[in-house]
Amino acid sequence: MSHPAKKRVLQKYRKEYSEKFPVLTTSKLGEHFTYCTLCSVDVNVGHGGISDIQRHIDSKKHRTNAEATKGKPLTSYFTTTSDVSVINAEVSFTEFIIEHSIPLSVADHCGKLFKKMFPDSQIAQKYACGRTKTSYIVDTLGKDSQKRILNSIRESPFSMATDGSTDYEDVKLYPVCVRYFDPKEGQVMSVLLSLTECAKPSTGENIFLLLQNEMDKFEIPWKNLVCFSADNASVMLGKVKGVSAFLQKKTPSLYVAGCPCHLMHIAAERASKHLPVKIDDLLIDIFYHLEKSSKRKQSFKAHQEKTGAPPHKILKHVSTRWLSLGHCIARLLEQWDALLSFFTEEVAKEKTTNKKHVEQGSSLSKPASLTPMSDTTAVKQKSAVLPCTKRPMTEGGNPAKNKKQKSLSCLPGSKKPVTSSAKPSKKKDIATSQCQDTSSSQKATNKEHAELGFSLSKAPP
Structure with a gap:
């Protein structure tokens, strides 16, 4: 159931x-x-x-x-009063990176380094500013600085300077620099306002239009521009089609100043031509003489200690950067006593080495054996190797037709050339006479050597 x-x-x-x-x-x-x-x-x-x-x-x-879901609450992501110190630290370090031209990629490693260096600091533990955040801080700081500059030059006089730069491929860049008095800082400021590309040919008119666009874009009044400075090229300071000519049409009271450093350099370069040596070549030769040898560097260092000169290196002068010439000359004068002592020793060593080479060479040039020979033998050996200077001539002054006999007449004891008609030439052979004259003139010289009893035909071992 x-x-x-x-x-x-x-x-x-x-x-x-x-x-x-x-x-x-x-x-x-x-x-x-x-x-x-x-x-x-x-x-x-x-x-x-x-x-x-x-x-x-x-x-x-x-x-x-x-x-x-156990993460930070939403309110923790908002800025509070206690986090201002961390923001100040991040902004300060970003300004340090900009001031010393350090790559922004360094910011990716600094946060970890600060936490390791300062484990007891709350600011270091909360520091979190990598490359991306640093780049945004740089952009914000740049806009803020530009805003402060514009507020000053819109209300007070300022001067402007520009020059072409081709550091990046074929792009022509024109940095616009301004100089003005900042009442908050209490001093004259020289800053970069903008960096603009010129897509058109770099003529005086196109450069002026570029500056005019910058003035209009930033709403800067032309009446505040009191001075324009540039290099002394005709495209900048030309009286007809230069940039300064177009600017003076906009501002008649504008003062145009060339580059004073460039003018001083040109004057010093002209004056240096009257010196007994070329300064540029002297600096370059001394630099490379020491640069390519560690032995010379050690020797020069010893002479620095001997003369009491500072242990500084000789600077390299680069012709494309003419502002380096003054620093190189100052360093050369500073190390003059050490250089004079160093090169004096170098010259003495070179003379000793050359003297040894001369003594070794004179011993090797002595013949192994001195074999006396007769006057007739010396003359025959010397005359047998004389070259033929001209081809033999036939009747009528024409070159010999028989190629087999073209140089036989130059040798001592050879017969006169015979033409195809087998008739002897009535005229004296010109080439034969020349060779015979040469042979006779050589006899006197060979006779002198024969009297000494030396064989000229033997080479030293």
Whole structure:
């Protein structure tokens, strides 16, 4: 006799579950389910009730979501009064990077370094300014500085200077520099206002239009421009089509000044031509004489200590950077005593070395054997090697037709050339006479050597 199956009773959601686990709430699927707001899933509690909920709470998915929600609260991401010191530190270090032309990529490593160097500093522990944040701070600081400059030159007189630069490929850049008095700083400021590219040919008119666009863009009144400075090129200071000519049409009272450094350099260069030596070549020769040898550097250092000169290096003069000439000359005069002592010793060493080479060469040039020879033998050996200077001539003064006999007449004891008609020439051969004259003139010289008893034909070993 079979017994009827027992009816299974399912558990239902209870409010106590939400009190114990705040992330649980009622589910839309029915009373046998509960909804987890953290995991965004419906959990079936019909089979085990609280045991089903505990199984879900202990699952990897729920624990991962719970760890993610333990982060900082939203209010921690907003600036408070206590964080101003950290902002000042980040801005100060960014200004340090700009002032010393340090790459912005250094900022990616400075935060970790500061935390390691200053573990007890709260500012260092909160310092977080990488390359991206530093670049935005640089942009903000640049706009703020430009704004302060414009506020000053819009209300007070200023001077302007510009020059072309081709540092980047074929792009022609024109930096616009201004000089003005800043009442807040209490001193005259020389700053860079903008850096603009000139896409057109660099003529005086195009450069003037570039400056005019900058003045109009920044809303700077032309009446405040009192001076314009540039190099002494005709495109800048030309009286007809130079930049200064167009600017003076805009501002008739404008004072135009050439580059004083350039003018002084030209005057000094003209004066240096009357010196007995070329200054540029002297500086370059001394630099490379010491630069390419560590032995010479050590010797020069010893002479510096000997003469009491400062242990400074000789500076390299670069012709394309003419402002370096003054520094190089000053360093040369500073090290003059040491250089004089050094090169005096170098010359003495070179003379000693050359003397040794001369003595060695004279010993090697002595013949191995001295063989006496007769006068006739010396003359024959010397005359046998004389070259033929001209071709033999035939009748009528024309060159010999027979190529086999073209140089035989120059040798001693040779017969006169015969033409194709087999008739002897009535005129004396010119080439033969020349060779014979040469041979006779050489006899006297060879005779003198023969009397001494030396063989001229033998080479030294």
